[in-house]
Amino acid sequence: xxxxxxxxxxxxxxxxxxxxxxxxxxxxxxxxxxxxxxxxxxxxxxxxxxxxxxxxxxxxxxxxxxxxxxxxxxxxxxxxxxxxxxxxxxxxxxxxxxxxxxxxxxxxxxxxxxxxxxxxxxxxxxxxxxxxxxxxxxxxxxxxxxxxxxxxxxx
Numbered sequence: 335x336x337x338x339x340x341x342x343x344x345x346x347x348x349x350x351x352x353x354x355x356x357x358x359x360x361x362x363x364x365x366x367x368x369x370x371x372x373x374x375x376x377x378x379x380x381x382x383x384x385x386x387x388x389x390x391x392x393x394x395x396x397x398x399x400x401x402x403x404x405x406x407x408x409x410x411x412x413x414x415x416x417x418x419x420x421x422x423x424x425x426x427x428x429x430x431x432x433x434x435x436x437x438x439x440x441x442x443x444x445x446x447x448x449x450x451x452x453x454x455x456x457x458x459x460x461x462x463x464x465x466x467x468x469x470x471x472x473x474x475x476x477x478x479x480x481x482x483x484x485x486x487x488x489x
Contacts, residue, residue, distance in 0.1 A: 335432050339364055339410045344434055347387070347412035350374040357445065359387040361411040363395035363404060363428070370407070371395035387411060388419035392426045402489060404428040413440050416447040425489075 339362060347360035357375035364370065373391030377383055388411055396402055407428040413435040415423060423431060441448065458465040480486060 336364075336367060336410075339367075339369070340432060340434060342369075343410045343412050346372065346374060355379045356385070358443065359412050361387040361391040361409055363391050363407050363409055365399075365404075365407045370398050384418065386416065386419050388415050389422050392422050396426070402426075408432065413437070413445075416440075416445075417450045 343360050343362050346362075347358050350356050350360060351358045355374060356377055356379050359375040361373045362369050362371070363373075371391050371394035373387045373389065373394060375387045376385040376390060388409065391409065392404065395404055395407065404426045409423065409428050409431045411419075411431060411433045414433045414437045415431070416437070437447065440446070453461050453463075
């Protein structure tokens with residue numbers, strides 16, 4: 335872990351709050367001790383609920399690297415990732431993630447995503463947002479087409 339990179343991450347998170355662009359979160363994607371991408375929380379300034387710091391940093395890093403995976407990279411983030419960011423991190427496959435504040439710290443500041451973890455434990459029909467399966471057989475066709483595709487890129 336590089337202390338100066340974490341300090342930079344925290345500094346940018348504070349700057350993001352002070353600037354009014356978004357919430358108190360920042361993430362850096364680092365490769366070979368060099369920052370290749372940064373992201374801050376831009377949810378409220380862009381009206382995009384997916385514009386979390388980790389997601390925006392991952393998007394920028396993948397564009398910079400010309401790859402959909404972050405092989406050989408590390409992510410520094412000002413706070414323990416939420417469930418959405420955790421999913422994005424696993425899909426991007428960096429080597430490791432360093433974080434400063436915890437999910438509990440975020441919850442104490444009004445950013446509580448524990449309800450998502452709780453929702454995942456509830457059967458789909460009983461969740462706060464209804465999930466209703468329709469046209470299952472037809473929905474399999476894109477997967478059949480994918481499996482027939484000889485030049486598909488595995489991920």
